[in-house]
Amino acid sequence: MYELDMLLKGFQTLLSQPFALLLSVVGVAVGIVIGALPGLTATMGVAILLPFTFGMDPLSGLLMICGVFFGGIYGGSVTAILLKIPGTPAAAATAMDGFELTKKGQAGIALGTATFSSFLGGTFSVLVLIFLAPVLASFALEFSASESFALAVFGLSIIASIAGKSVIKGLIAGFLGLLIATIGLDPMGGFPRFTGGYTELFSVPFIPVMIGLFAAAEAFKAMEDPAVRNGAAAMLSRIIPPWSTFRRILGTVVRSSGLGTVIGMIPGAGADIAAFVAYNEAKRFSKTPENYGKGELAAVAACESGANGCTGGALLTMLTLGIPGDAVTAVMLGALTLQGLQPGPLLFREHADLVFTLFAGMLVCYVLMLVIGLSSLRVMGRILQMPKSVLTPVILALCIVGTYAINNSMFDIAIMLAAGVVGYFMQKWDFPASPVVLALIMGPMAEANFRRALSLSNGSYDFLYNRPITAILLIIAGFTLLFPLVRGFMRRSKAAKGATRDAALAPNPAGGAE
Amino acid sequence: MKSYLSVSCAVAATVVSVGLMTAGASAAEYPFKPIELIVPYAAGGGTDLVARAFADAAKKHLPQSIGVVNKTGGAGAVGLSEIMAARPDGYKIGVGTVEITMLPHMGVARFSVDDFTPIARLNAEPSAITVNADAPWKTVEEFLAHAKANPGKIRIGNSGTGAIWHLAAEALQDKAGVKFNHIPYDGANPAVTALLGNHIEAVTVSPAEVVNHVSAGKLRILAVMADKRATNFPDVPTLKEKNIDLAVYTWRGIVVPKKTPQNVVDTLRLAAKNTADEQAFRDSLAKMNLTHAYADGPEFRAVMEKDNAFFKDLMTKLGMAK
Known part of the structure; x- marks a missing residue:
């Protein structure tokens, strides 16, 4: 086992470099904070810390960046679960069930599960990176525009499963997202669409909309009744989930980690897509899919292991092929180049020692994330005990600062606040916010890649069925769309047998169950 | 209580001294406060890395530090507009890229190549x-x-x-x-x-x-x-x-708004020249596989004008110009 040997040697080298270990602690801690703050994503965290690594030796610098990357992906879940503020787009998926658990008074266990799942998903993906990198590397190259289009269509079909109480309202929210996604520069022609002459609208202002829809809307809603404390629900009774619970979700974690790793390898698809896909698949395979959206622990586990599973996958293609799997690794590619390391097949041959020490460091980073995460959860959980009259303004301030930080732009703040108002009314009238976010992620990806695929095939639609990956993904997408309908039909025919049950189900989609 | 008092004293002293500094600004040598360097692209990209390497190496050649600020969006149009619209006092300068000579023809920018005074080109690919x-x-x-x-x-x-x-x-x-x-x-x-x-x-x-x-x-x-x-x-x-007479370059350099006073432009030109000569700056570029291509203000202007004419012509031919 060449890899195992090298990895053990890597651990040895790592132990003799306390500075690198210290920096990974710093990186993970900074990453968790950055991930937890709305607006500051893992991508930004890595970009901000990048200049600091210029003067460091390659190992320390890269480990710090990896720490920020891993911590940033995980950190988003903390505020998503506690406050329904997804710190990162991936955490928007976690927020769906995580916050419901907090409302039920199970915040502690939700956070603990999120932490363990992130750790397991991440570690799994790093192990894949270490042992299977050469085997899997070429997979990413199979992905052309048509495959990306099919993946995006599959992503959009997930709206059907995250729609919540009413599929119609979920679809309306999804189409709203798709409409917003048409704003900006045309992905192929390069001309501006619906920008009203504002250069700021040239790219879809995705993160401000997300912060507004989730965090600002939640803050506006809290203003209705500022005196209320979360009270009993705020107690973090237990953080580490009991083994019986954990065993139940282990299958979900393994499946989601695998999915996350594969999605991470695909160029242009990152943790956000992985989290939503993992959620969808967890629901599909669940014995109790009706619990999803109402506070299902397995959903939190799926999103987090999927999102963190992405990290190893994205690093895999970046290190072996020099192709960044997502936005974070695109920035990391610059970091590697600056350290005089040229990512690509030669990296493993010429710098094998360093690469495997780095791998060892990545595993250490994930252990650090687990330790730092678990030990800080109780402190972070205290947020819930703050009176809302204090917490709400703080959340709003964070939304504004976080939004400004993305582009240093006041314009984005206006978009965020407008999205907040829209989000407030969406909540009032029971429209789910996550389909909007999903449509904003997938819409531009579907459009650009469909048109690119057409361009590549010289206008022929053959790519829809004669490319295997594309065809399979499109079939799964169709299945995902129809699945809730079929299930609803089956339930209805079952319910027809017992009329009393039918009566109990009927008022549910109409009335808001707040 | 005591510490509170001393803090307020310190604040008062700072306010007064800042006031004095501003009062003497016109007489004082440029630059007397930190300079903001606007980068029209995201942190971590090529343009950003050039800017950061420049800001870092410029420490030795300017009495004040340069802080990099990323203003992204609109394929660079947002950041470049901000540089154009900045107060022409030399405290908000920017990284100009080849898009200065392209975006105006597409009708998506409020600036044209004449709105900038070039200081120095740093890199060209x-x-x-x-x-x-x-x-x-x-x-x-x-x-x-x-x-x-x-x-x-x-x-x-x-x-x-x-x-x-x-x-x-x-x-x-x-x-x-x-x-x-x-x-x-x-x-x-x-x-x-x-x-x-x-x-x-x-x-x-x-x-x-x-x-x-x-x-x-x-x-x-x-x-x-x-x-x-x-x-x-x-x-x-x-x-x-x-035998195909074609050379197309992307370039990155330091630019300031058009009306910036001559003495400020001269100070920046000298500092940029010395910074570009700095071995640390050359090394940073080399590490990123980027080509060091220093050109002084006037020479840089000639490049900008040539490209401007070239792209205007090409985009009109392609029907992209507005």
Whole structure:
């Protein structure tokens, strides 16, 4: 086992470099904070810390960046679960069930599960990176525009499963997202669409909309009744989930980690897509899919292991092929180049020692994330005990600062606040916010890649069925769309047998169950 | 209580001294406070890295530090507009890129090339015709001959419609009398990825963006659209050697708003010259595979004006100009 040997040697080298270990602690801690703050994503965290690594030796610098990357992906879940503020787009998926658990008074266990799942998903993906990198590397190259289009269509079909109480309202929210996604520069022609002459609208202002829809809307809603404390629900009774619970979700974690790793390898698809896909698949395979959206622990586990599973996958293609799997690794590619390391097949041959020490460091980073995460959860959980009259303004301030930080732009703040108002009314009238976010992620990806695929095939639609990956993904997408309908039909025919049950189900989609 | 008092004393003292400093500003030497350097692209990208390396190396040559601020959006239009609209006092300067000479013609920018005073060009990268290593073409002649025989069959990936590498491919098509199928990607990196996967036939991005794959034997550069051969690739011919008179460069440099006073411009020019000569700056660029291409203000202006005329002409021909 060449890899195992090298990895053990890597651990040895790592132990003799306390500075690198210290920096990974710093990186993970900074990453968790950055991930937890709305607006500051893992991508930004890595970009901000990048200049600091210029003067460091390659190992320390890269480990710090990896720490920020891993911590940033995980950190988003903390505020998503506690406050329904997804710190990162991936955490928007976690927020769906995580916050419901907090409302039920199970915040502690939700956070603990999120932490363990992130750790397991991440570690799994790093192990894949270490042992299977050469085997899997070429997979990413199979992905052309048509495959990306099919993946995006599959992503959009997930709206059907995250729609919540009413599929119609979920679809309306999804189409709203798709409409917003048409704003900006045309992905192929390069001309501006619906920008009203504002250069700021040239790219879809995705993160401000997300912060507004989730965090600002939640803050506006809290203003209705500022005196209320979360009270009993705020107690973090237990953080580490009991083994019986954990065993139940282990299958979900393994499946989601695998999915996350594969999605991470695909160029242009990152943790956000992985989290939503993992959620969808967890629901599909669940014995109790009706619990999803109402506070299902397995959903939190799926999103987090999927999102963190992405990290190893994205690093895999970046290190072996020099192709960044997502936005974070695109920035990391610059970091590697600056350290005089040229990512690509030669990296493993010429710098094998360093690469495997780095791998060892990545595993250490994930252990650090687990330790730092678990030990800080109780402190972070205290947020819930703050009176809302204090917490709400703080959340709003964070939304504004976080939004400004993305582009240093006041314009984005206006978009965020407008999205907040829209989000407030969406909540009032029971429209789910996550389909909007999903449509904003997938819409531009579907459009650009469909048109690119057409361009590549010289206008022929053959790519829809004669490319295997594309065809399979499109079939799964169709299945995902129809699945809730079929299930609803089956339930209805079952319910027809017992009329009393039918009566109990009927008022549910109409009335808001707040 | 006592500490509170001393804090307020300190605050008062600072306020007074800042007031005095501002009062003496007109007389004081430029710069007396930190300078903001606007980068119109995201942190971590090539332009950002050049800017940060410059800001870092400039410490020795300016009495005040330079802080990098990223103002992204609109393919650079947002940040470049901000530089143009900045108060012309030299405290808000910017990184100007080749887009200064392209965006105005597309009707998406409020500025034109005349709204900027160039300080110094720091870096320039030519376009390069790169194909997959498995491709049948060993030379640019073979490649162009094939393109001529199969019009519209060769798919060339670029970094976005209207972006520099798209225009490079359009210019090549124009000069060589061939017809390509242009495929826009969301940046140079995805285009290179598609080339690696054999989904397209060629890309026209800079050598720096493909160097890793070229040295790994996965891709092959056929020619560079430059005035002279690249130092990293001495064996790769220029298009000019092949009798195609075409050179397309992307460049990055320091620019200030038009009305900036002459003494400020002179101070910055001197500082930029010394910074560009700094070994640390050269090393940073070399590490990023970027080409050091210092040009002083007037020379930089000539480049800008030449490119401005070139792109205006090309975009009008393509029907992209507004």
